[in-house]
Amino acid sequence: MTPSGSQGSHAAGELGAQIDVTDLVIRYGAVTAVRGVSFSVGRGEHLTLLGPSGCGKTTTLRSIAGLERPSGGEIIVDGKPFFSEAQRVDVPTEKRGISMVFQSYAIWPHMSVFDNVAYGLNVRRQDKATIADAVRKALDLVQMTPYADRAASRLSGGQQQRVALARAIAFSPKVVLFDEPLSNLDAKLRNEMREELGNLRDRLKITSLYVTHDQEEAFAISDKVVVMNAGRIEQIGTPETIYERPANHFVADFVGSANIVRGKVKGPNAVGSIAFEANGVTVQALSPFQPDGTENEIAIRPAYVALEREKPQDARLNVLAATIVRRMFHGDFIQYRVATPIGDLMVRGSPTNMFEPGSAVLACLKPEHCVLLKN
Amino acid sequence: MDKRARAPRWRLPVPGLRGQAFVTLLILVVCGFLVLYPVVFLVAESLNIGDPQIFPPEEIGLANYLESALDWTVIGNTLRVAFVATIISVTVGFVLAWILTRTRIPGRGFLERLIEIPFYVTPLVGALAWAILAAPKSGFINQAWMYLGGSGPLVDIYTPEGVAWVMALFEGTVAFVMIAAAMKSMDPSLEESSRVLGAGKFRTMMRVTLPLTFPAVMGAFIFVFAEMLGSFAAALVLGIPGRFYVITTAIWELTLSYPPDYGRAAALGISLFAVMFAMLALYRWVVRRGSYATISGKAFQPRAIDAGRSRWLLLGFCWLYIVIAVVLPLAALVLTSFQRFATVLMSQSEFTLANYATAFSLDSIRSAIGNSLMLGFGVATVGVFVMMLLVWIIYRSRAPGRGVMEYVVMFPQAVPRMVFGLALLWAWLNMPIPIYGTLWLLAIAYFTVLLPLGVRTLAGVVLQIDRSLEECARVCGASWSQQLRTVTLPLMRPGMISAWVLLFIASVRELGVSIYLMGPNSKVIAPAIVSSWSSSGTELTAAMAVIQTATVLIAVLVLFYISRRQSGQIIDKGGPL
Numbered sequence: 001m002t003p004s005g006s007q008g009s010h011a012a013g014e015l016g017a018q019i020d021v022t023d024l025v026i027r028y029g030a031v032t033a034v035r036g037v038s039f040s041v042g043r044g045e046h047l048t049l050l051g052p053s054g055c056g057k058t059t060t061l062r063s064i065a066g067l068e069r070p071s072g073g074e075i076i077v078d079g080k081p082f083f084s085e086a087q088r089v090d091v092p093t094e095k096r097g098i099s100m101v102f103q104s105y106a107i108w109p110h111m112s113v114f115d116n117v118a119y120g121l122n123v124r125r126q127d128k129a130t131i132a133d134a135v136r137k138a139l140d141l142v143q144m145t146p147y148a149d150r151a152a153s154r155l156s157g158g159q160q161q162r163v164a165l166a167r168a169i170a171f172s173p174k175v176v177l178f179d180e181p182l183s184n185l186d187a188k189l190r191n192e193m194r195e196e197l198g199n200l201r202d203r204l205k206i207t208s209l210y211v212t213h214d215q216e217e218a219f220a221i222s223d224k225v226v227v228m229n230a231g232r233i234e235q236i237g238t239p240e241t242i243y244e245r246p247a248n249h250f251v252a253d254f255v256g257s258a259n260i261v262r263g264k265v266k267g268p269n270a271v272g273s274i275a276f277e278a279n280g281v282t283v284q285a286l287s288p289f290q291p292d293g294t295e296n297e298i299a300i301r302p303a304y305v306a307l308e309r310e311k312p313q314d315a316r317l318n319v320l321a322a323t324i325v326r327r328m329f330h331g332d333f334i335q336y337r338v339a340t341p342i343g344d345l346m347v348r349g350s351p352t353n354m355f356e357p358g359s360a361v362l363a364c365l366k367p368e369h370c371v372l373l374k375n
Numbered sequence: 376m377d378k379r380a381r382a383p384r385w386r387l388p389v390p391g392l393r394g395q396a397f398v399t400l401l402i403l404v405v406c407g408f409l410v411l412y413p414v415v416f417l418v419a420e421s422l423n424i425g426d427p428q429i430f431p432p433e434e435i436g437l438a439n440y441l442e443s444a445l446d447w448t449v450i451g452n453t454l455r456v457a458f459v460a461t462i463i464s465v466t467v468g469f470v471l472a473w474i475l476t477r478t479r480i481p482g483r484g485f486l487e488r489l490i491e492i493p494f495y496v497t498p499l500v501g502a503l504a505w506a507i508l509a510a511p512k513s514g515f516i517n518q519a520w521m522y523l524g525g526s527g528p529l530v531d532i533y534t535p536e537g538v539a540w541v542m543a544l545f546e547g548t549v550a551f552v553m554i555a556a557a558m559k560s561m562d563p564s565l566e567e568s569s570r571v572l573g574a575g576k577f578r579t580m581m582r583v584t585l586p587l588t589f590p591a592v593m594g595a596f597i598f599v600f601a602e603m604l605g606s607f608a609a610a611l612v613l614g615i616p617g618r619f620y621v622i623t624t625a626i627w628e629l630t631l632s633y634p635p636d637y638g639r640a641a642a643l644g645i646s647l648f649a650v651m652f653a654m655l656a657l658y659r660w661v662v663r664r665g666s667y668a669t670i671s672g673k674a675f676q677p678r679a680i681d682a683g684r685s686r687w688l689l690l691g692f693c694w695l696y697i698v699i700a701v702v703l704p705l706a707a708l709v710l711t712s713f714q715r716f717a718t719v720l721m722s723q724s725e726f727t728l729a730n731y732a733t734a735f736s737l738d739s740i741r742s743a744i745g746n747s748l749m750l751g752f753g754v755a756t757v758g759v760f761v762m763m764l765l766v767w768i769i770y771r772s773r774a775p776g777r778g779v780m781e782y783v784v785m786f787p788q789a790v791p792r793m794v795f796g797l798a799l800l801w802a803w804l805n806m807p808i809p810i811y812g813t814l815w816l817l818a819i820a821y822f823t824v825l826l827p828l829g830v831r832t833l834a835g836v837v838l839q840i841d842r843s844l845e846e847c848a849r850v851c852g853a854s855w856s857q858q859l860r861t862v863t864l865p866l867m868r869p870g871m872i873s874a875w876v877l878l879f880i881a882s883v884r885e886l887g888v889s890i891y892l893m894g895p896n897s898k899v900i901a902p903a904i905v906s907s908w909s910s911s912g913t914e915l916t917a918a919m920a921v922i923q924t925a926t927v928l929i930a931v932l933v934l935f936y937i938s939r940r941q942s943g944q945i946i947d948k949g950g951p952l
Contacts, residue, residue, distance in 0.1 A: 067846050069773065093849040100850040106843035110865045119861070120851035171852065 015043040016207030017078045017174040019064065025072035026059050033059045035231035036073070041207055041224075048210040050218040051228035052254060057211045060228075061177050064209065065100050066093035077175065094123075099173035103180045105164040109153040113144065113163050116152050120171035138170040141200060158189050165197070169204060176201075178210040182217065194220055215255045219243065227251050243301070245288045248374045252299035259300040259345045265291050265372065273367060278342040283318040284367035289374065297373045304369040305347040307336065307355060308362045318370065322363040324355050338363055395855040399774045402764055407783050409823045414786070416805065417798035421641035439642035446625070452535065453621040456610070457603035459539035464547020465554075465596050471696060472555035474689045486693050487555075488935060493700040494548035495931050497884045499901055500920045501545035502612035503908060504704030505532050507711050507917065515707055515719035522720055533617045541609040544700045546602060550595045557591030594662040601654035605647060605791030607887055612908065622647050623793055630797065630891070637801065644794035652789050705924070711917035730918035740915075743903035744922060746814060747883050750899065754821045755878035759871050761822075762829040766837050767863065769830070771845065788827035792887030795824055800891040812894030820888045825881050829874055836870025837863075869937065876934045880927050 019041040026034040034056040041047045049057035062068045064075055066082065069090060075083040077098070082091045099120070108116055115122075117138055121131040139145045142162035147155070155163065161181065168176050181197070182190045198221045201208050212218050218225050219239035227234045227242060227250075235247040246252035252260060263278030269291045276285040276298050285298050306312075311319055322338040322345075334349045340363050347363065355361055421439050423432030474480060475487050493501065508515050509532035520529040531537065565587065569579040607623040614624055622643060629640040711717040715725040734740045765784065769777045787795055799820045803811050810816045844866065848858040864871075886901040893902050900923050907916045 065846075065850055067849070093846075094852045094854055097852070098850065100847070102843040102847055104841055104843050106841065106847035108844060108847075108862060108866075119848070119853070123848075123851060123853045123857055123861075167847075167851070 015205055016045075018043050019175065019207060019209065020076040021060070021064070021073070022076070023073040024060060024063065024070055024075065026056070026063055026068060027071040033231055034063075034070070037228070037231070037233055038073075039226050039233065039236060041209055044205050044207055045223050046201060046208045046210065046221060047224045047226060048212060048218040048222040049226050049228055050212060050215060050255070051234075053213055054230075055228040056231040057213075057228050058179055061100075061179055061209060061211045064175075065098055065177055066091060066096050097173055098175045098177060099168040099171070100177040100179065101164050101168045101181045103183060105157075105160040105181075105184075107152045107155070107160045107163055107167075109151075111152055112148070113139070113150050113152055113155070114148040116163055117148075117167045117170050119167060124171060134170050134172075135166075138166040141169070141203075142166045142196075157185060158193070161185060161193060165200070169200075169206070173206065175207045175209065178208060180212050183212070183214070190217075197221065227255060229254070244369070245286075245371055246299055246373065247288075249297060249299075252371075252373060257302055257346065259302060259305075259343075260373075261298050261300060261342050261345075261370075262296055263298070263342070264296055265293060269293060274372065276370065276372065281320070281341040283320075283342065283365065283370055284316070285370035285372055286368045287372040289372075291372060294375055295372050296375070298370045299373055300345065300365060300370055302335070302346040302348045303333075304366065305345060306364040307338070307347055307349055308364055311362060312364055316367060318365040318367065320363045320365070322361050324357050324359050324361060327355065327357050395772075396774075398764065399768050399772060402761065402768060403774070403776065403780055406761075406765055406826065407780065409819065410783050410786050410826065413795065413798035413802035413823070414790075416802040417641050417645060417794070420637050420801050421645050423638045423641075439638045440646065442639060442642075449620050449622055449625045452619060453604060456535055456539045456542065456621055457600055457606070459536065460542035460547060460603045460606075461550075461596060461600040463539065463543035464550040464599055465592065467543070467696060468547060468550030468552075468554050468595065469592060471551050471693060472558055474693060476555055476558040478686060478689055480686050480690045480693070486697070489697050489701060490551060490693070491548060492928070492931070493545045495880065495884070495927050496545060496701070496704065496924055497608065497886070497901075497927075498541060498545040498606065499608035499612065499884075499886055499904060500708070500924055501700075501704055502541045502609045503904070503916060503920050504708045505537070505541050505544075506612060507707045507717060507913060508532070508703060509537065513717065515717075518719050533613055535614075535619055538609050538613045538619070538621075541613060542603055542606050545609070546606055547599060549602065550599045553595040553598065554588065554591055557588055561587055590661060590664075594658055597654055597658040597661060601651045601658070604651055604654070605794070607791070607793045611905065623791060626793065626797065627890075630800075637797075640797055641801070644791070644797055648790050648794055651791065655789055708917050708921050708924070711914055712921045714914055717913050717917070730914045731922075733915055734918045734922060739898055740903060740907070740919060743898040743900050744919075746817075746898060747900040747923075748926070750814060750818055750821060751879040751882040754818055754825065754882045755875045758822050758825060758829055758878050759833075759875045762826065762833055762874070763864075763867065763871060765826075766830055766833040767859070770834055770837050771842070784826045784830050786827075787824045792824060793890065796820070796888035796891035799823070799888060803892075811892075812897060814897045817889060817892055817897055817899060820892050821882050821885060824885075824888050825878055828881055829878055832874040832877055833867070833870065836867050836874070839870075840866050869940075873934060873937055876930050876937065880930045880934075883923065883926055883930070 021040070022038045024034055024037045025032065037056070037060055039047070049060060051057045059068055063070045063083065070083055070085070072085045073083075074081060074085065077096070081087055081089045082096055083089060108119075111119075114135055117135045118131050121134055126134070135148070136145065139148055142165050144159065144162045144166060147159065147163075152160070152163065161184075164181070178197075182193055185193060194217060201221075210218070210222065219242075222239060224236065225239055225242050226236050229250050235242060235251045237245070242251065242255055246255060246258065249260060252258040261276075261278045263276055265287075266275040266277045266282060268274060271287060271290055274285050274287045274291065275282050277283075278298075283298075287295075307322070320340040320342065322340040325337040325339050325344065328335040329351075331351070334351050334354060336347045336349055336355065338345050338347055338361065345363060349355065419432060422435045422437070424436040424438045425432055425434035471490060475483055475490075480486075496504075506514070509517065509530045511517065511528040511531045511533065514528070514530065514532065516530055517528040521527075532540070561584075566579055566583055569583045570576075574582065605623060606621075607627070610619070610621045610624045611627065614620060615628075620628065626640045626643050626647075629636045629643070707719075710719070710724075712730050713726050713728070715727050715729070716723075718724050734744070765780075768774050769781050769784075790798075799816075803816055803819075810819075840863070845858055845862055848862045853861065884901060885899070886905070889899045890902040890905065893899050900919065904916055904919050904923065907919055
């Protein structure tokens with residue numbers, strides 16, 4: 001069921017729109033915020049721009065909405081240029097038909113909930129009945145119907161968030177942009193809203209572009225994640241790829257936590273299984289790309305290290321003699337620091353199987369979880 | 376800067392954007408012209424060493440500057456008066472600010488409002504009131520003194536000290552406001568940590584509080600000193616009778632003499648402007664360099680000291696100031712305005728309504744009052760909307776040149792008001808449009824000199840509105856004008872009403888520009904008060920001053936009422952704003 005997709009003016013609205021961003025450059029005076037960014041979002045796809053603050057993710061998002069004017073590159077939606085340096089096109093925000101949920105919600109305090117949600121339809125001069133119908137459907141979707149006549153200034157943070165969402169979808173846009181929409185909510189509410197947001201998007205079959213600095217959020221709700229840093233793209237991939245095969249030091253370090261082990265590639269210089277020497281010890285590792293010989297780091301996720309008391313059967317495993325240096329209790333998991341021949345490693349263990357500090361254990365690593373990083 | 380970062384000439388695919396571009400261009404050009412055009416004339420005239428009546432000048436030279444710079448007496452007078460007035464206002468302002476922000480005395484909020492009143496009374500009315508109070512023979516204070524058996528006059532306001540006194544009382548309020556703002560925004564934990572680490576109240580005051588407020592006090596000193604250099608009204612009323620001239624009154628005399636020496640007047644005006652501008656630059660430097668991180672922009676609830684028994688002393692100081700700066704002057708004016716002959720001795724006084732009857736029946740005065748009110752309403756109403764758009768363009772749009780525009784519209788603030796009046800006079804005398812001597816010219820002039828006030832006030836309002844509230848309207852599909860109509864304007868309404876009242880007040884009390892630009896058929900109240908003072912009786916002038924002051928104070932009450940309701944509303948709304 002697509003309650004609000006049925007009365008929109010877009011014929012192709014059923015599956016959202018295709019967005020192609022090519023060589024996007026955005027400068028403010030002498031500062032370059034975005035340095036040549038390219039990516040595509042397919043129809044109905046959910047893509048997330050993930051990165052630390054100041055990496056240019058929000059600026060990129062805002063330029064797709066037309067709120068920032070890029071200095072170069074192209075933004076094409078469904079084959080139509082919204083911005084193109086070469087063709088000198090810059091379609092004003094209000095003509096783009098792209099919707100957006102703002103970090104601050106941007107709920108207009110001088111209007112009622114109904115008027116807030118109806119705004120996009122009002123400016124499109126829809127008739128009263130259509131508007132009332134669309135607003136009701138949008139409010140139903142976010143479970144805010146009982147609040148329609150309330151003054152928007154008298155809503156809690158979570159309610160404002162829902163109204164902002166209803167407003168963004170009420171006029172049946174093909175693309176909705178989300179600028180860190182959950183960052184102002186407390187942790188519990190954030191988890192709830194994350195799930196609701198995901199359901200809502202899937203039901204509406206819109207294309208969505210989401211910005212966040214929270215990798216957990218990015219992984220949970222995206223088909224594809226773009227990791228950005230300092231105005232550039234570090235890696236594009238599915239959440240699983242990004243987590244399991246971080247492309248470089250930055251991605252390994254920023255997304256989740258990682259043990260970075262320094263050493264050198266012993267060979268072969270080919271995609272796939274390689275031998276990596278660290279601190280005089282050789283471990284079997286994986287190279288997702290063609291190494292050029294200068295690589296000197298592998299990444300090991302703490303959750304992918306298994307601590308065992310006895311040597312497992314699997315001969316492919318790297319098994320390292322280790323000593324528990326420190327144990328920290330986190331509740332959902334136990335964090336250990338263990339000393340191994342390739343250096344100290346952070347390891348996440350299960351609280352059901354605890355090791356005492358000082359005890360000798362075996363740290364077991366699957367080769368595909370020791371990932372070679374690009375320089 | 377990279378060339379591509381500058382907005383190139385973009386093809387505008389939608390007519391909606393053309394509307395915005397057109398309005399933006401129109402407003403920037405008109406406001407830029409209004410501010411810069413008179414300045415060009417002033418500079419040109421100051422370099423004119425040929426016939427001062429001919430424009431453009433036939434001979435160019437620096438003689439006007441060299442001649443005027445040599446008048447050391449006037450420069451000495453100006454420095455002396457400005458220095459004394461600044462010392463008084465900063466000292467009093469500091470003590471008042473400290474008492475009102477840092478001690479628990481009864482009625483703090485009310486006292487703060489009362490202390491701001493002298494600013495609205497204006498130095499012109501203040502000077503008249505103190506002339507009534509402290510003229511050598513007829514002044515009320517001297518009358519009472521001699522009635523009580525004193526020999527000879529006790530005080531004389533027609534002295535350099537008298538001029539400085541009135542300037543300090545009625546123009547120095549800004550020192551109090553500035554220092555109080557700094558003290559309010561100081562993080563109390565800075566003082567608290569000193570106490571926690573073992574320092575006593577006194578040591579904390581000397582080692583923490585004073586050094587932290589020092590930049591603000593220094594800033595206030597420089598700012599007020601610059602203002603005082605350009606002060607006009609007090610020296611006009613109290614200095615000229617004793618042939619005591621400061622730079623502003625010297626400029627006034629040069630333009631009144633026959634034939635008027637506009638060249639020298641312009642050169643003096645520009646020299647004064649240059650000095651004031653340098654002072655203001657120094658002020659900005661001091662404030663920026665010395666602000667540490669105490670002024671975080673956060674509103675703190677300042678921790679008030681319980682002053683114990685000495686709080687009655689502190690309260691007494693506040694009330695003493697209010698009596699001297701508000702109660703005595705206003706009482707003297709009101710009393711005089713209802714008398715046939717001004718006297719404080721009740722046995723000799725004859726009460727009458729004749730002065731008000733004259734004020735409202737005499738054509739010249741009645742029309743002056745009417746014109747001032749009309750200009751107040753007109754300039755405030757049109758001004759608020761134009762300035763709103765201007766503020767939006769400067770602080771919210773992507774229009775090229777908006778940064779420069781901010782400086783341009785703030786420019787009239789750095790020029791002494793009466794020097795700007797002179798510039799406007801010259802500029803519009805030489806304008807082919809025949810509006811000199813009409814109310815239209817006064818309206819344009821008021822709008823020009825009030826730009827900084829209006830833009831500053833409205834900028835505060837615009838900057839409070841979260842940008843995304845407006846962006847969201849655009850994302851939802853609203854055009855620029857729809858966004859302004861449905862989101863920006865409704866959110867700004869309370870702020871715009873305050874700005875309207877401020878512009879109205881400033882128009883009704885305007886003197887420096889009006890005195891040059893009013894014509895026989897376009898009289899306004901403040902210059903009419905000046906001419907009545909020199910040609911008609913004290914009593915009639917007092918009545919006029921009471922009418923002007925009452926109008927302004929009613930507007931001030933409205934303003935207080937609105938701002939109280941507004942702050943209530945903001946608390947009410949909480950979240951998104």
